[in-house]
Amino acid sequence: MSFDSLGLKAELLSAVAAQGYTVPTPVQARTIPIILEGRDVLAGAQTGTGKTAAFTLPMLQILSGQQEGTRGRTPRALVLTPTRELAAQVADSVKTYGRDLRLHSAVVFGGVGFQPQADQLRRGVDILVATPGRLLDHAGQRTVNLSKIEILVLDEADRMLDMGFIHDIKRIIKLLPLKRQNLLFSATYSDEVRDLAEGLLNNPEMVEVARRNTTAETVRQVVHPVGHSRKRELLTHLIKEGDWRQVLVFTRTKHGANRLATQLLSDGINATAIHGNKSQAARTRALADFKKGSVRTLVATDIAARGLDIDSLPHVVNFDLPHVPEDYVHRIGRTGRAGADGMALSLVSSEDQPLLHGIQRLLGRKITVEEVADFKREAAHTSAAAPSDRQTEILHLRPKRAGGFSRQPSRRR
Numbered sequence: 001m002s003f004d005s006l007g008l009k010a011e012l013l014s015a016v017a018a019q020g021y022t023v024p025t026p027v028q029a030r031t032i033p034i035i036l037e038g039r040d041v042l043a044g045a046q047t048g049t050g051k052t053a054a055f056t057l058p059m060l061q062i063l064s065g066q067q068e069g070t071r072g073r074t075p076r077a078l079v080l081t082p083t084r085e086l087a088a089q090v091a092d093s094v095k096t097y098g099r100d101l102r103l104h105s106a107v108v109f110g111g112v113g114f115q116p117q118a119d120q121l122r123r124g125v126d127i128l129v130a131t132p133g134r135l136l137d138h139a140g141q142r143t144v145n146l147s148k149i150e151i152l153v154l155d156e157a158d159r160m161l162d163m164g165f166i167h168d169i170k171r172i173i174k175l176l177p178l179k180r181q182n183l184l185f186s187a188t189y190s191d192e193v194r195d196l197a198e199g200l201l202n203n204p205e206m207v208e209v210a211r212r213n214t215t216a217e218t219v220r221q222v223v224h225p226v227g228h229s230r231k232r233e234l235l236t237h238l239i240k241e242g243d244w245r246q247v248l249v250f251t252r253t254k255h256g257a258n259r260l261a262t263q264l265l266s267d268g269i270n271a272t273a274i275h276g277n278k279s280q281a282a283r284t285r286a287l288a289d290f291k292k293g294s295v296r297t298l299v300a301t302d303i304a305a306r307g308l309d310i311d312s313l314p315h316v317v318n319f320d321l322p323h324v325p326e327d328y329v330h331r332i333g334r335t336g337r338a339g340a341d342g343m344a345l346s347l348v349s350s351e352d353q354p355l356l357h358g359i360q361r362l363l364g365r366k367i368t369v370e371e372v373a374d375f376k377r378e379a380a381h382t383s384a385a386a387p388s389d390r391q392t393e394i395l396h397l398r399p400k401r402a403g404g405f406s407r408q409p410s411r412r413r
Helices: 010-018 026-036 049-065 085-099 112-125 132-140 157-162 164-174 193-202 228-241 254-266 280-294 325-332 351-361 389-397
Strands: 040-045 079-080 104-107 129-130 151-154 181-186 203-207 221-224 247-251 271-274 297-300 314-316 342-348
Touching: 010 049, 010 085, 026 040, 026 049, 026 203, 026 280, 049 079, 049 085, 049 129, 049 181, 079 085, 079 132, 079 164, 085 104, 085 129, 104 112, 104 132, 112 132, 129 132, 129 389, 132 164, 157 164, 157 181, 157 193, 164 181, 164 193, 181 193, 193 203, 228 254, 228 297, 228 342, 254 271, 254 297, 271 280, 280 297, 314 325, 325 342
Parallel strands: 040 181, 040 203, 079 129, 079 151, 104 129, 151 181, 221 342, 247 297, 247 314, 271 297, 314 342
Antiparallel strands: none
8 A cells, every 4th residue: 555545635745755755554454445435533553653744644634624824724633642742752753744734733832832833823823732731821821722723643552541641631622523534543442531531522533553562573672681780881882892872862851861871971971861840942952962973872761752753763771671561562663663673772680580481481582691791780680571371361361461452441540
C-alpha cells in the first residue's frame, strides 16, 4: 500500500514525499481512511508507530476543504498532548505536512511566556496543539474560544491520565461543541482510558497496532549485573570503551537525573539532564544539543522523555529500571526505529531483581545477561530466567498484565 491509495490530496502527498516517506505505517494505513470518513477513532498506538501523521494528515485534509485560509477565526481542531515536548513535536508535524495549505496553527504549553501565545491566538488559528493546563489558562483569560472545534484529538491519553489530567480534560471537553469528531490515541487501554472513551467517543472504529508489550526485533536487549554503588562507574566504562556518541539514559527521579549528569561530566563525558523541573527553554536546548551531537549523553526521566523524537538513536540505557513494566517497552522503543539496529542495556543490581522479573513476565521471555569484566555484582547473580510455565499460564489468563490495547482493562497505576 502507498500513501496515494489513502485518499489524500496532492498537497499532502507532496509534503509526505518530501519527508522521504512512500509507504504508510500500519496505524496510518488503517486510521487515515476512517478519519477522512468523519468517524470517531479509538486507536491503540504508541510513540514510534507513526501515529502523529495518522491523525495530522486527515485532519489537515478535512479542514483544508472548508473556508481555506481565512483569518480571524476560532480554532477548528484541537490536539491535546501530555507534555510540552510532544506538543512541540505535533505542532512541527502540522506545519511540515500542511506547508502547501492555507491553514494556520499554533501551539500552547507552559514554561514559556503567556502573552506571545495569546497574541497568536487572537490573530486566528485553524489548528491548536496544547497541553491541558496552559490551554485552560488561556480559556480562563478568554484568549481562546473553543466553541467551534470540529475535531478533537487526545494524544497519548493513557499518559495524560497517569499524569493527573483527567479533571482538566473534562473541563476542556465542557468548552467544546457537542457535535464534533473525536480521535483518541493511547498505548494502553486502562480502566480510566476506557471510561474516558465511553463518555467521549460516538460509535468509534477501534484500531489496534503495536501492542504495548512488544519490542522491535532490531533492538538487542541486554542486562548487565552490577552493584548499585558501581552503576555510574559501569555506565562511564561502557560509554568510553564503546565510544558511544549518542546515548539516552533513563533514571527514576529528577534528582537522580541531575546527579548522574553531573557525575558523568566529572568523568569527562559531555552530558545533560532533561526533566519536568527544567524550563522549557533548557529542555529544548538540551534536546537540540543532543540531536546535533554536542551533548553525548542525555539523562531523562520517563515523563520528560515522553514524545522525544530522535532519529537513529543507537543506545538506550536503563540506569534505573522503571516501576511500571510497560514503561520499559516504551523506553527501549526509542532505539531500533525504522528498521535500524539498536541496543537497550539495563544496569541491574540485586535490589532491581523484582522489577526485572516483572519486565520479563510482561515480555514473556528472558533478557540476555552479560557480565562486564571487573563489574560483577557483589551480591547474588542476577536471575534472568524465562517465566515459569505457571507464570506463562497466568500471563495468558490475565492479558491485562500485558498492557495491550484490548477491551480488557490493564491494571491501574
